[in-house]
Amino acid sequence: MKAEIIAVGTELLLGQIVNTNAQYLSQGLANLGIDVYYQTVVGDNAARLQQAIETARSRADLLIFTGGLGPTQDDLTKDALAELLGRKLVMHEPSMAKIEKLFSSRGMHMVESNRRQALMVEGAEALDNETGLAVGNALTADDKHYLLLPGPPREMKPMFDGPASDWLRRISGRTNALYSRILRFSGIGESSLEAALLPLIEGQSDPTIAPYAKEGEVAIRLSTKGVNEAEAYARIDGMVKQIEALVGQYLYAKEDIPIEQAVVNQLRNSAQTVATAESCTGGLLAELLTSVVGSSGAFGGGVITYTNAMKHTLLGIPLGQLEGEGAPGAISESTAALMAERIMETAGADFGVSITGVAGPSSSEGKPVGLVYVAIAAKGLDTEVHELQLSGNRGVIRLRAVKSALFRLWKRMSGI
Template sequence: MKAEIIAVGTELLLGQIVNTNAQFLSQELAALGIDVYYQTVVGDNPGRIQSAIETARSRADLLVFTGGLGPTQDDLTKDVLAAYLNRGMSIHGPSMEQIEKLFSSRGIHMVESNKRQAHTIDGAEPLFNEAGLAVGNGLSVDGTHYLLLPGPPREMKPMMEGAGRQWIRQALGESQPLYSRVLRFAGIGESNLEAKLLDLIDGQSDPTLAPYAKEGEVAIRVSTKAATEQEAVRKIDATVQAVKDRVGEHLYAQEDIPLEEAVVRLLRATRRTMVSAESCSGGLFAELVTNVPGSSGEFAGGVVTYTNVMKHQLLGIPMTQLEGEGAPGAISESTAALMAERIRELADSDFGISLTGVAGPAESEGKPVGLVYFAIAERGKPTDVHTTHLSGSRSIIRVRAVKAALYRLWQALSHSEA
């Protein structure tokens, strides 16, 4: 069963609002076992709406509309579809009563156009709006199914979750739902990951694998249709094991969480803490970690020592290390190590993490843009220093550097937990 989502509204095309409805509906339809192959956005124009209907009807069994059910003259979805299907429209009594009651309770005169929200296409099943006034419509004509939902998410979502979902099941019958699991990877690029899994991706039938990149990370969605959740888990587990056999050292989570959350969880599980000292990343490491709810138990805090003076005054790094003829400089392996060690000692934490380098736009200390050193100082162990050569804009280099440091920390925590 194939579906197409048609979002109606010129405001969507102008970028005045974001089309969050399509994301929600795609997830809902997938849970019902219905594949969404296309998403269309069309303005409030009768000719273009009709063209969108004709195109969608040629390639989908179910057309799900959002928007265009309101009281104004540019709310045209029902009118255009009714005309396209050569159907009339009538008023849905309970919805009309709801509209009249609302205006009466507010002491406001109801204009004639407000009645438009109670219109249903002849032969359609009315879908009562519990959160607003515009009635939804569900109808099947010549093997094609049409579901009309209001545009405002606060109205659309409860209608879809209730009457809309029920209507789809009645009209289309029960389908096998789609089950998915997200695998999250770090320390490997999207193209490299895909190359290692290419035969699995090219030969996929069921389950399917869909890779997609996030800055500094990669994710793969493993999906299958199954009659029961138990059957789906069995099928997905077998595919996940095949992936782990190839790239298991980069797989940090089998759920859709960021790398920093996985690190915080491991710290919590092992009852350890960390602190950070940052230069080129400008506090981004601390920002990502503190975005994880409850991370205060694992992250004691951090400092941004952007200048040599701050590195010297806050961390006690000798100026002879940072400046002068023959000095390693602020951007060096030895300075990264000292930063991590000093901040760990100051906080009496289990881990100290540091980042220093050149994020751009120009070289510094004669060193190129993208060169970043980061260090992990663990209590009772030698400090681990890494050198990375990153590409991209200033902001991208900062993100990639922080994710690289988080990945090495995740590795250290994973090995110690094992």
């Protein structure tokens, strides 16, 4: 069954609200084993809405509408569809009784236009609205299926998850659901990861492999359809093992979590802590770590030593290391190592992570934009320093530096 989602509302076209309904519905339909081929957005205009319906009917078996079921004159979804199908709008009495009871209980006068929310396309099945007043519609006509849902997400989601999904299962006759697993990678770019997995991607049939990039990280979605969860995940697990054999050193999570969460999870599981010293990233590393729930048990604290004076005052790095003729400078391998070691000692942490470099827009100390040093100090072990050559604007360089630092820390903790 091919589906098309039609979101109705001029406010969507004007960018006044984000169409989160389409994302939610696409995920839900995939889980039901129904393929979404198209997504359309159309304004509150009857002629254009009917044109969108005609186009959708020519290429899809199932049309799912969100929006346009409310009480105002620009809520036209039911009217437009009923006219095209040659059907009347009829009153759904239980919904009308619900509306009247609500206004009565609040001691409010009900404006006559509210009756529109209880209207249905003739022959449709009513879908109860748990959190609102507009009744949903589900009907089949001329071998096409139509599902009309309210626009507000707080109304649409429970209606779709409940009665609408029950109706979809009946009309689709699908017993196979879609199952997916996300694998998260760091320390490798999207193109390099795809190249490494090319033998699997070119030969894939089931499960399917879909890579997609996030800034500083890459994710892969493995998907398969199955009659039950055990069958589906058995196939997915087999593919995961093949992927691990090729690029396991970059695979930090077999679930959809960012690298900072993986780091915090690992620190908490091992009862260890980390402290940070940042220069060019200005506290972004500490911000990402503390954004993870439960990070207080893993993050000892951090400092932003943006200037040489602060590196000297807070971390005790000699000025002769930072300034003067022949000095390594703030942007150097040796300074990065000292920063990581000193913050680890000061915080009494098991690991110290430092970042120093040139985020741009201009060079510093005669060193180019994008040159960054990341150091990982570990209690009782030699300090590792990694030289990075990063590209992008100032914000991108800072984020990539932080993600790289987190990945290097994860590797060190994992013994990879």
